[in-house]
Amino acid sequence: MSGLFLVQLTLSHFRSHKRAALDLDGRPVAIYGPNGAGKTNLIEAVSMLSPGRGVRRAQSEDLIRKQEALGWKVTGHLRSLHQMHEIETWAEPGTSRQVRIDGKAAPQVALGRIGRMLWLVPSMDRLWIEGAEGRRRFLDRATMSFDPGHADEVLTYEKAMRERNRLLKDMVRDPHWYTALEIQMAEAGAAIHAGRVQAIAQLMEGQEDAETSFPIADLGIAQSDDGMIPETADELRQALADSRPRDLVAGRTLIGPHRSDLDAAFRAKGVPARDCSTGEQKALLISLILANARALARDFGAPPILLLDEVAAHLDAARRASLYDEICALGAQAFMTGTGAELFEELGARAQHVEVRDDDGRSVVEHLS
Missing domain, CATH: 1.20.1050.90 (RecF/RecN/SMC, N-terminal domain)
Known part of the structure; x- marks a missing residue:
């Protein structure tokens, strides 16, 4: 299968996530759970596989899980057109963010050459x-x-x-x-x-x-x-x-x-x-x-990866269904968050479904389908 999508995502000590791993197949990803469980943190981790400071424009130090303060790391296996790339990005306490692509150190701008990513988050609503x-x-x-x-x-x-x-x-x-x-x-x-x-x-x-x-x-x-x-x-x-x-x-x-x-x-x-x-x-x-x-x-030859945080909550049922239809017709891997599974009912088997819950200050990610 060609296109542009993450095949695997792994987080280590990233914000509320001590460790999380997802196996992905290119379909949209519906992420749901209560407020504060760590859904946006998961989307933010994906955004760190692109150039810049991610969906929250946070400093690297702010991404470190506070309980251990060991530094954070995000690893993604990205299928880009007909090639597979391993992307690693991380930061230790007191150091700047580092990037490695296919085992070699790389500047952040190189992330934009092998993949494309767009996002829409609630902070942009007042744009x-x-x-x-x-x-x-x-x-x-x-x-x-x-x-x-x-x-x-x-x-x-x-x-x-x-x-x-x-x-x-x-x-x-x-x-x-x-x-x-x-x-x-x-x-x-x-x-x-x-x-x-x-x-x-x-x-x-x-x-x-x-x-x-x-x-x-x-x-x-x-x-x-x-x-x-x-x-x-x-x-x-x-x-x-x-x-x-x-x-x-x-x-x-x-x-x-x-x-x-x-x-x-x-x-x-x-x-x-x-x-x-x-x-x-x-x-x-x-x-x-x-x-x-x-x-x-x-x-580019393939649609970008889309990060849509809490997008479903602001749309009526008809427009929500239209958005899902357009994303699927486009063939984009879209990571979408919402508080309940019912917000993604219109997607059905067209998407992978992931539940995120809080376990005493630690986000737990459960792959449902």
């Missing part, structure tokens, strides 16, 4: 009504799903910007100190903007392609302060140079892709996402995740 930072992060993860190298561009840009901001705070006025940093920011920033634009085009195409019960969102990029969006490296370099006096007053860089925002509107109603109802905002998010998955299925 459309909170600040622009969360929407930029959402867009950058979508962009990274198509082009793992996007992460390197973001890191390069942010590193150069931090150095420029240090000069600004120190009130350095000599232009020679800024030139090299601004060239570096301009080149990386133009690549970031181009990647985001391309990702939005692919998300829009992914929405248009499918008949779905989830709404279509019209997407675009705006400067968060309603200013200009320099698109080319030359435009951004000149804009940074021109903005130095203003930036010196502010003590930070006020123009560039770190100030961009993701615009979204409910197409059928012509209403900005921020003005939609809570249910409509959730439906728009699900629509974008599904569109991202469809586009990746074409681009």
Whole structure:
């Protein structure tokens, strides 16, 4: 069987899980149990097999099971298209996270080259009504799903910007100190903007392609302060140079892709996402995740692994059944959590079912089918 899915997952001393192991076959995975049992911890462990800090954006130290404080480890056997990879990621107390792929040390970005992963968690429910930072992060993860190298561009840009901001705070006025940093920011920033634009085009195409019960969102990029969006490296370099006096007053860089925002509107109603109802905002998010998955299925050759935490609880029965039908039609391995088995009845034998319960502060995982 080709595709992209985890065949085996093992956790050691990860949050509430002292040890857990799952044998998987590529079907969606329905995970249920009471609140606090460790369901989200299980999904978070899967997310650590992708680049970045996972679904909770936690520091490595925070993932360590407190009772033993021995360090944590997550191991996954990943079938990616026609190849099998063993992924190990871990951190000891006081050390940074390490990654090994097929027995060899690897940078985190390499995880994005052998697999793709998307997620939707409850903390994202306020995406459309909170600040622009969360929407930029959402867009950058979508962009990274198509082009793992996007992460390197973001890191390069942010590193150069931090150095420029240090000069600004120190009130350095000599232009020679800024030139090299601004060239570096301009080149990386133009690549970031181009990647985001391309990702939005692919998300829009992914929405248009499918008949779905989830709404279509019209997407675009705006400067968060309603200013200009320099698109080319030359435009951004000149804009940074021109903005130095203003930036010196502010003590930070006020123009560039770190100030961009993701615009979204409910197409059928012509209403900005921020003005939609809570249910409509959730439906728009699900629509974008599904569109991202469809586009990746074409681009990468297989749909991504989906992590959908507590997604079923926010949908009525009809939309819940539609979501499950779309996931199964896509052929994606989706890890989904909910408080009760009844939330996954519509999936039946199309999914594997896993119960998680708490045993005196330790999560116990039982494979039911």
